[in-house]
Amino acid sequence: MALYQRLKRQILSKVVLVRVFLVLLLLSGFLALYFLAIKPLSRISFSSLPSHSNRINFAILGISGGQHEGRDLTDTLIFVSIDQSTGDTALLTIPRDLWIPSLRAKINTAYHYGEKRQPGAGGLILAKSALSEVLDQPVDFALLIDFSGFVQAIDAIGGIDITIDNAFIDSKFPIPGKENDPCDTCRYETVSFSSGLQRMDGATALKFVRSRNADGDEGTDFARSQRQTKVIRAFEKKFLFNLPQLKQIFNQSIITDIPSEAYFPLAKLGLKSIRRTPRAFAISEPLVYNPPISSAQDYQWVLLPQNSDFSTLSSYVKNLLTVPVKE
Secondary structure, eight states, rough: HHHHHHHHHHHHHHHHHHHHHHHHHHHHHHHHHHIIIOOOOOGGOOOOOOBBBTEEEEEEEEOOOOTTTTTTOOOOOEEEEETTTTTOOOEOOOOOTEEOOOOOOEEHHHHHHHHSSSSSHHHHHHHHHHHHHTOOOOOOOEEEEEETHHHHHHHHHOEEEEEESOOOEEEEEEEETOOOOOSGGGGEEEEEEEEEEEEOOOHHHHHHHHHOSSSSSGGGHHHHHHHHHHHHHHHHHHHHHHHHHHHHHHHHHHHEOGGGGGGGHHHHHHHHTTTHHHHHHEOOOEEEEOOEEEEEEGGGGOOOGGGOOOHHHHHHHHHHHOOOOOO
16 A cells, blocks of 8 residues: 555656656657757658547657666656647556556556567557557557666756755665676665755766665655656756757657658647646546456556456546636
8 A cells, every 4th residue: 555655646746747747848849859950851741630539649658768677668658638729738647557458467568568579660559559448549649758868968968957955875776787686785786965056967867866765755756756857957957058969869769650741730739739738637546456466467566447447547538638628
């Protein structure tokens, strides 16, 4: 129960809401950059966007990247639906431990298994399919963000300045590539951060946001979310002044199946959507619960919809997307 409550706090906290909103802004900003800077204008054409009751749907996926075990698990998964007339944006956070019966695995593994089946394309296809299966909503496009690319991005802009509110020490920070080392103590290193203003390079910033085993409050998911928000905001301050250096990095660390002919229509829609406050929601208790660990889910800690009835989730989402929204 304590573990589930920790998950619930992470999903519902105001800090995570800010992170989700910033992800949307970065999505809109990146699309505009991608349209104008990365793809040659001579290759850009125009087309109408997919529409389902006048809405278009996206999956935003986040992986940790790097070389460690689990580097391609989508531990960030957000369903985004935008009304093409009003710009109303609904954001739905999906818990990574949600069990997908057709995969016999958690939803955060869909990208991994899709890439094993069809390298280069299968990951996005299977991730969208799993999300559509759960929500009973079409998913038109997906955007995968490899967060290890942000290490390079932070270095490219000369580092970021972070004010650390509370000093902490994490003596069990995992060393990438040593997850299965038979020597238990060899799997970890000690990282520490003093309070006050600090200039961080990419590797240091990554440790700052990933640390989860410090003593006291800094070892909670809530504190980790606060640190992640600090890094995003610090990066945002220098983002626009360093676009030439960041263009290639973003091109390598963001994967999408959005066709080039949709770039400009989506940029226009993005500009419309950021004028409105997004509506943010999460699949959490009582919609889902943690069943007893058993062979039914291969002895994994998972989340299931109440009564194992996925129609409760699809009904919840349908209501979110059809309820009248004030202009």
